[in-house]
Amino acid sequence: MSLIALLGEVFGSTFEELGLDRGYGKVFPSQRPELGDFQCNGALAAARPAGRSARSLAVAVADRAGEDERFGEVLPAGPGFVNIRLSDRFLARWIAGMAADPRLGAPRSEVVSHVVVDYGGPNVAKPMHVGHLRSSIIGDSLARIFAHLGHRVTRDPHFGDWGTQMGMLIIGMQERFPGLSYFDEARREGYPSEAPVSLDELSELYPEVARACAADPERAEAARRATLELQEGRPGYRALWKQMVRVSMESQRADFARLGVEFDLWYGESTVADRVERMIRRMERSGRVTKSEGATVVEVADPDDEAPLPPLLLRKSDGAALYATTDLATIEMRVDDLGADVILYVVDARQADHFRGVFRAARLTGLAPGRVDLEHVGFGTMNGPDGRPFRTREGGVVKLGELIEMVAAAARLRLEENDLGGDYLPAEREAIAEAVGLAALKFGDLATHRASNYVFDPERFVSFSGKTGPYLQYGVVRIRSLLARAEAESLTEGGLIPPSRPAERDLMLTLALMPEAISRSASERAPHHLAEYTYRVAVGFTRFYDQCHILREPDPARQGSWLTLARYTGEVLSMLLELLGIDVPERM
């Protein structure tokens, strides 16, 4: 049980003894640290139902709880607040308990769910760019958090490999390389094993064709036909499609690996293509599937909606499947085959309406029973300093690799300027630069609430000072360095004794709040709470480190206690950084 939960129990019982609901005993960190460590505001809420003044209730609660030896003081204040200060002895004992726990005091979920996290979202023919960064980083962190809580987690990038874009690419290829065997209708097999194009060539080709199709109805029609033929299994198209998917995936896997983002599956829209037919028949039994202007749609409107949802397209009038179709088939697959309890879609907030429709359709047609939780975890766009989507100076999209290179280069420069790592081998310097750059990039992104757009200012991101990823890494590196020195001097850790300095006590209090930071990020599907908390721990440690010179401390009991606190803080920081997906170099 966490400290907050324990305090809630203690004060809940106190309210119960007064004949009131336990719920009033809820305790949270004090907003006025000079008055207490924690506060309980239940008396204010309970006053009316109890028929007595909040102040007198607060006095009664404080009197009863004040006898508990775990508290230094419990005092009523103002109109009905109760301020709680822990005894130093109890605080030290509590942290010692967390430090002795193999899980470091981190929470574990009582029920184990199968959580599918859908993030990353790369597409065929498109190199990963800044738009993929947030989905990848947020999704990766959420997956780590849920796994750490003990849930079963399946991470799936849901590759975009089946829609109309594929038909566009096929006709684009055909126009550019008409002689390729893929386009020979007489041939059924024996296509080349080598890819006919690189990803770079494909990524140039795609926008060209897309523009051409937008301008020319005939080519758009050709692309539609090619899409349908691909979906119906034309061998040459299938073979070409396979090659295009392969070259795209290879490059994207490399990008994800560099980011430190991993997946359990590498499924895409095409993975569920062969179950679409069956799924639509199943959906038809719900009576919600109708024809509209030649297309097959699901009626998802509900009279209670403020704005009725438009029908969801399952098949175009030519019979081809769409985005929503494969999304629904993917839900069916995740529920029926994978046994998902929760599916989180870490996808751009602009697709909110799409997911609302898809989720509604999945419910109405029985694809997703009520016990399955479908959630769109939307996020805002990453803008440049001008408030427009972040682009290169030339106005192009910034590739993910280029972005990483930019922050790594800044970190490299920083190493040189500070004359740090002069004696390091080039490979280690490079690894440090990469880790530091990525930390800056990831923390900068994760620290912002996911729903809002945020401004990416390259200059600010590469300064590496203040509230940044490198600051957090620095905390861990300092602790490691400190512990190594202590070991070299044969100093040993000792049991935690009551804190003797303000910074030491503050650090202990901050550490005690760790379980809530993790569970809150999970329940709100918002890693930024964890990022904020991790920063607070790092600040707490640096202040402690500054105020308490551990290696020079003459009292062995105090020195041993400080070493234990430093070691535990290092372990917690490492764990939290791992949950954020941030690697820590050995030194920096």
Next chain:
RNA sequence: GCCCUUGUAGCUCAGUGGAUAGAGCGACUGCCUCCUAAGCAGUAGGUCGCAGGUUCGAAUCCUGCCGAGGGCGCCA
């Protein structure tokens, strides 16, 4: 037009219905003979977009207005 998201310090952002709204950056002051200065200590900086409402209590919940971003059937 309808719907969604959003508006907090000069800038970038946190903020769980509670008391005196917090960080970082930038500005200004100090601190490397001492465990890594990617650091620490401090100063200045706010009509929480505006107006109502609910509540013992509102940056937080509700309504309206204003500003910003986004979405609205055969793309994804």
